[in-house]
Amino acid sequence: MQAFYYEGKAIMSNEEFDNLKEELMWEGSSVVMLSSDEQKFLEASMAYVAGKPIMNDQEYDDLKLRLKTDGSEIVVEGPRCSLRSRKVYSDLSVDYFKMLLLNVPATVIALGLFFFLDDITGFEITYLLEMPEPYSFIFTWFAAVPLIVWLALSLTNVIVKDSLILKGACPNCGTENVSFFGTILSISSGGTANTIKCSNCGTELVYDSKTRLITLPEGSQA
Secondary structure, eight states: HHHHHHOOOSOOOOHHHHHHHHHHHHOOOSSSOHHHHHHHHHHHHHHHHTTSSSSSSHHHHHHHHHHTTTTTTOOOOOSETTTTOEEEEEEEEEEEHHHHHHHHHHHHHHHHHHHHHHHHSSSSHHHHHSSSHHHHHHHIIIIEEEEEHHHHHHHEEEEEEEEEEEEOOOTTTOEEEEEEEEEEEEEESSSSEEEOTTTTOOOOEEETTTTTTOOOOTTOOO
Protein backbone atom coordinates (compact mmCIF):
# COMPACT_ATOMS: atom_id res chain seq x y z
CA MET A 1 0.00 0.00 0.00
CA GLN A 2 2.88 2.38 0.77
CA ALA A 3 4.49 1.60 -2.60
CA PHE A 4 1.18 2.20 -4.39
CA TYR A 5 0.16 5.38 -2.58
CA TYR A 6 3.53 7.02 -1.96
CA GLU A 7 5.59 5.88 -4.95
CA GLY A 8 2.82 5.34 -7.48
CA LYS A 9 3.83 1.78 -8.37
CA ALA A 10 2.35 -1.64 -7.62
CA ILE A 11 4.54 -4.42 -6.24
CA MET A 12 1.85 -7.09 -6.70
CA SER A 13 -1.17 -7.68 -8.90
CA ASN A 14 -4.72 -6.81 -7.84
CA GLU A 15 -5.50 -10.51 -7.42
CA GLU A 16 -2.45 -11.06 -5.17
CA PHE A 17 -3.40 -8.00 -3.12
CA ASP A 18 -7.00 -9.18 -2.68
CA ASN A 19 -5.83 -12.67 -1.63
CA LEU A 20 -3.39 -11.20 0.89
CA LYS A 21 -6.06 -8.90 2.29
CA GLU A 22 -8.51 -11.80 2.65
CA GLU A 23 -5.91 -13.94 4.45
CA LEU A 24 -5.13 -11.12 6.88
CA MET A 25 -8.84 -10.58 7.58
CA TRP A 26 -9.31 -14.28 8.36
CA GLU A 27 -6.33 -14.09 10.75
CA GLY A 28 -7.97 -11.18 12.59
CA SER A 29 -5.51 -8.51 11.47
CA SER A 30 -6.67 -4.94 12.03
CA VAL A 31 -4.41 -3.36 9.39
CA VAL A 32 -6.81 -4.18 6.56
CA MET A 33 -9.70 -2.34 8.23
CA LEU A 34 -9.01 1.34 7.61
CA SER A 35 -10.67 4.15 9.53
CA SER A 36 -12.25 7.05 7.65
CA ASP A 37 -9.23 9.25 8.41
CA GLU A 38 -6.81 6.56 7.18
CA GLN A 39 -8.80 6.16 3.96
CA LYS A 40 -8.87 9.92 3.51
CA PHE A 41 -5.11 10.12 4.07
CA LEU A 42 -4.35 7.43 1.49
CA GLU A 43 -6.65 9.09 -1.05
CA ALA A 44 -4.92 12.42 -0.43
CA SER A 45 -1.49 10.80 -0.85
CA MET A 46 -2.49 9.18 -4.14
CA ALA A 47 -4.06 12.41 -5.40
CA TYR A 48 -0.89 14.33 -4.54
CA VAL A 49 1.30 11.83 -6.44
CA ALA A 50 -1.07 12.17 -9.42
CA GLY A 51 -0.66 15.96 -9.32
CA LYS A 52 -4.28 16.57 -8.27
CA PRO A 53 -4.19 17.37 -4.51
CA ILE A 54 -7.52 17.23 -2.70
CA MET A 55 -6.33 19.19 0.38
CA ASN A 56 -3.71 21.81 1.15
CA ASP A 57 -0.38 21.11 2.85
CA GLN A 58 -1.58 22.24 6.29
CA GLU A 59 -4.68 20.03 6.20
CA TYR A 60 -2.55 17.08 5.06
CA ASP A 61 0.01 17.64 7.84
CA ASP A 62 -2.74 17.99 10.47
CA LEU A 63 -4.41 14.77 9.31
CA LYS A 64 -1.09 12.91 9.30
CA LEU A 65 -0.21 14.13 12.80
CA ARG A 66 -3.64 13.11 14.11
CA LEU A 67 -3.18 9.61 12.69
CA LYS A 68 0.34 9.32 14.15
CA THR A 69 -0.96 10.39 17.56
CA ASP A 70 -3.69 7.73 17.29
CA GLY A 71 -1.01 5.11 16.58
CA SER A 72 -1.88 4.44 12.94
CA GLU A 73 0.86 2.47 11.18
CA ILE A 74 -0.26 3.71 7.78
CA VAL A 75 1.44 7.09 8.16
CA VAL A 76 4.80 5.84 9.45
CA GLU A 77 7.53 6.17 6.83
CA GLY A 78 11.26 5.64 6.87
CA PRO A 79 14.05 8.26 6.59
CA ARG A 80 13.47 10.76 3.79
CA CYS A 81 14.07 14.36 2.69
CA SER A 82 11.46 17.11 2.63
CA LEU A 83 11.51 19.44 -0.36
CA ARG A 84 9.45 21.98 1.54
CA SER A 85 11.51 22.21 4.73
CA ARG A 86 14.80 21.03 3.14
CA LYS A 87 15.38 18.76 6.16
CA VAL A 88 16.11 15.07 6.55
CA TYR A 89 13.69 13.36 8.90
CA SER A 90 11.74 10.21 9.73
CA ASP A 91 8.56 9.41 11.63
CA LEU A 92 8.20 8.44 15.27
CA SER A 93 5.83 5.86 16.70
CA VAL A 94 4.98 4.80 20.24
CA ASP A 95 7.05 1.92 21.61
CA TYR A 96 4.20 0.13 23.38
CA PHE A 97 6.41 -2.74 24.55
CA LYS A 98 8.74 -0.42 26.49
CA MET A 99 5.74 1.54 27.76
CA LEU A 100 4.43 -1.76 29.15
CA LEU A 101 7.81 -2.51 30.75
CA LEU A 102 7.53 0.72 32.77
CA ASN A 103 4.84 -0.99 34.84
CA VAL A 104 6.85 -4.16 35.55
CA PRO A 105 8.66 -2.93 38.73
CA ALA A 106 5.41 -1.62 40.22
CA THR A 107 3.63 -4.87 39.30
CA VAL A 108 6.29 -6.89 41.15
CA ILE A 109 5.87 -4.64 44.20
CA ALA A 110 2.07 -4.91 44.01
CA LEU A 111 2.25 -8.70 43.86
CA GLY A 112 4.65 -8.70 46.80
CA LEU A 113 2.24 -6.58 48.85
CA PHE A 114 -0.63 -8.86 47.83
CA PHE A 115 1.17 -11.99 49.02
CA PHE A 116 2.34 -10.19 52.17
CA LEU A 117 -1.26 -9.28 52.97
CA ASP A 118 -2.24 -12.90 52.33
CA ASP A 119 0.45 -14.04 54.76
CA ILE A 120 -0.43 -11.68 57.64
CA THR A 121 -4.15 -12.55 57.32
CA GLY A 122 -3.44 -16.24 57.75
CA PHE A 123 -3.84 -17.03 54.03
CA GLU A 124 -7.42 -15.82 53.95
CA ILE A 125 -6.89 -14.55 50.39
CA THR A 126 -5.67 -17.98 49.29
CA TYR A 127 -8.80 -19.46 50.81
CA LEU A 128 -10.95 -17.08 48.75
CA LEU A 129 -9.00 -17.95 45.58
CA GLU A 130 -9.66 -21.65 46.18
CA MET A 131 -13.41 -21.33 46.70
CA PRO A 132 -15.71 -23.41 44.50
CA GLU A 133 -16.62 -22.00 41.10
CA PRO A 134 -17.96 -19.51 40.17
CA TYR A 135 -16.98 -17.72 43.41
CA SER A 136 -13.25 -18.25 42.86
CA PHE A 137 -13.49 -16.89 39.30
CA ILE A 138 -15.47 -13.85 40.43
CA PHE A 139 -13.08 -13.04 43.28
CA THR A 140 -9.98 -13.52 41.12
CA TRP A 141 -11.03 -11.49 38.06
CA PHE A 142 -13.33 -8.93 39.65
CA ALA A 143 -11.48 -8.24 42.90
CA ALA A 144 -7.90 -9.56 43.14
CA VAL A 145 -6.67 -8.81 39.61
CA PRO A 146 -8.25 -5.31 39.37
CA LEU A 147 -6.77 -4.47 42.78
CA ILE A 148 -3.27 -5.55 41.71
CA VAL A 149 -3.54 -3.66 38.41
CA TRP A 150 -4.82 -0.52 40.13
CA LEU A 151 -2.05 -0.67 42.73
CA ALA A 152 0.65 -1.23 40.06
CA LEU A 153 -0.60 1.68 37.94
CA SER A 154 -0.85 3.93 40.98
CA LEU A 155 2.73 3.15 42.03
CA THR A 156 3.98 3.75 38.49
CA ASN A 157 2.16 7.09 38.27
CA VAL A 158 3.74 8.23 41.52
CA ILE A 159 7.24 7.69 40.12
CA VAL A 160 6.71 8.24 36.38
CA LYS A 161 4.28 10.91 35.14
CA ASP A 162 3.12 11.80 31.62
CA SER A 163 5.37 9.07 30.24
CA LEU A 164 5.78 8.54 26.51
CA ILE A 165 8.41 6.39 24.77
CA LEU A 166 8.87 7.01 21.06
CA LYS A 167 10.92 5.02 18.56
CA GLY A 168 12.07 5.78 15.05
CA ALA A 169 14.74 5.12 12.42
CA CYS A 170 17.85 7.30 12.32
CA PRO A 171 17.66 9.40 9.10
CA ASN A 172 21.40 8.87 8.64
CA CYS A 173 21.82 5.08 8.97
CA GLY A 174 18.31 3.68 9.55
CA THR A 175 19.05 2.27 13.03
CA GLU A 176 16.06 2.34 15.38
CA ASN A 177 16.51 4.53 18.47
CA VAL A 178 14.18 5.31 21.35
CA SER A 179 13.63 8.38 23.50
CA PHE A 180 11.71 8.89 26.75
CA PHE A 181 9.43 11.85 27.40
CA GLY A 182 7.94 12.54 30.81
CA THR A 183 8.88 13.05 34.44
CA ILE A 184 10.68 10.60 36.73
CA LEU A 185 10.63 11.50 40.44
CA SER A 186 9.86 15.16 39.53
CA ILE A 187 12.83 15.27 37.10
CA SER A 188 11.57 16.22 33.64
CA SER A 189 13.03 14.81 30.44
CA GLY A 190 13.14 18.32 29.02
CA GLY A 191 9.83 19.15 27.35
CA THR A 192 8.53 18.09 23.94
CA ALA A 193 11.95 17.79 22.23
CA ASN A 194 14.92 15.59 23.12
CA THR A 195 18.34 15.53 21.48
CA ILE A 196 20.02 12.13 21.48
CA LYS A 197 22.84 10.42 19.60
CA CYS A 198 22.23 7.47 17.31
CA SER A 199 23.41 4.26 18.95
CA ASN A 200 24.99 3.14 15.68
CA CYS A 201 26.47 6.13 13.81
CA GLY A 202 26.57 8.74 16.58
CA THR A 203 24.55 11.30 14.61
CA GLU A 204 22.69 13.85 16.74
CA LEU A 205 18.93 13.40 16.43
CA VAL A 206 16.13 15.70 17.55
CA TYR A 207 13.08 13.79 18.74
CA ASP A 208 9.89 15.89 18.78
CA SER A 209 6.96 14.34 20.64
CA LYS A 210 4.58 17.03 19.38
CA THR A 211 5.16 16.54 15.65
CA ARG A 212 6.23 12.87 16.07
CA LEU A 213 9.27 13.45 13.87
CA ILE A 214 13.03 12.83 14.06
CA THR A 215 15.06 15.57 12.42
CA LEU A 216 18.76 16.28 12.08
CA PRO A 217 20.02 19.50 13.71
CA GLU A 218 20.80 22.46 11.46
CA GLY A 219 24.02 21.92 9.58
CA SER A 220 24.01 18.13 9.89
CA GLN A 221 24.58 16.04 6.79
CA ALA A 222 22.90 12.71 6.16
